[in-house]
Amino acid sequence: MASTAAVPFWRSAGMTYISYSNICASLVRNCLKEPYKSEAISREKVHFSVSKWADGKPQKPTIRSDTPED
Amino acid sequence: MFRQVASRLLTRSTTTTYSAGAAATIRRPFATDVSTDTSSGDSAFTEAWKKVAPNIDPPKTPIQFMEPRPPTPSSLPSKLTVNFVLPYAAELSKAEVDMVIVPATTGQMGILPGHVPTIAELKPGLLSVHEGNDVKKYFISSGFAFVHSNSYADILAVEAIPLDRIDPAQVQKGLSEFTQKLNSASTDLDKAEAQIGVDVHSALNAALTG
Numbered sequence: 001m002a003s004t005a006a007v008p009f010w011r012s013a014g015m016t017y018i019s020y021s022n023i024c025a026s027l028v029r030n031c032l033k034e035p036y037k038s039e040a041i042s043r044e045k046v047h048f049s050v051s052k053w054a055d056g057k058p059q060k061p062t063i064r065s066d067t068p069e070d
Numbered sequence: 071m072f073r074q075v076a077s078r079l080l081t082r083s084t085t086t087t088y089s090a091g092a093a094a095t096i097r098r099p100f101a102t103d104v105s106t107d108t109s110s111g112d113s114a115f116t117e118a119w120k121k122v123a124p125n126i127d128p129p130k131t132p133i134q135f136m137e138p139r140p141p142t143p144s145s146l147p148s149k150l151t152v153n154f155v156l157p158y159a160a161e162l163s164k165a166e167v168d169m170v171i172v173p174a175t176t177g178q179m180g181i182l183p184g185h186v187p188t189i190a191e192l193k194p195g196l197l198s199v200h201e202g203n204d205v206k207k208y209f210i211s212s213g214f215a216f217v218h219s220n221s222y223a224d225i226l227a228v229e230a231i232p233l234d235r236i237d238p239a240q241v242q243k244g245l246s247e248f249t250q251k252l253n254s255a256s257t258d259l260d261k262a263e264a265q266i267g268v269d270v271h272s273a274l275n276a277a278l279t280g
Contacts, residue, residue: 025229031237
């Protein structure tokens, strides 16, 4: 019995459920009326730093942010 | 490979190290079979404690602080208890309602008290909560709905907006933009993104007009 469940189109295109869900959410947020839209966008802002590790030591971190650098 | 894993999961067996023969596979109980009365705590722990320190009350263990799962009533409950949550807020928390209609990927699904336990993946669409004569509608971006045997429904959504907060001009603009992108898309990923845009905006459109 081979598992031939029908895959959704985004899964067959290589997208994960999380990316699909996040894309849907950001599109819906874009269609909000003003004051709610700016509230929603400010709520979802992220700011984080990622560093890959090699030989037990962290390499140079990259900072990903939605807040403007000043 | 997946066939073997699936059958192993179904038997819910656990292998133990101490006896290779008879006790090699012990069936784990289902979550609904385990007793939900947690007020007495772990009896083995309290007995061991009493042996060592008989004059001191045994401390409470974490399980005694947990609220037990609400039991499945023997007769059909009259109301459905809904927990409608978003990542940043709980829209409805243990709200007693008559019916909820959720936009499952398999179509609009109505959930009434006594609904068979279900797990449904939701697609972008309209969620309506019916209580007496009031209907509250929300547009959901995506999420999941869990219906339990005790007539509790948990609806999890990433974004849920009341219909009067939707901007129709933006919806039309987005729809035409993504339909154009879909026609001009080349890679699979671009096509998928454009298709998602078209789906979300047409669902928004349908929610506004329907």
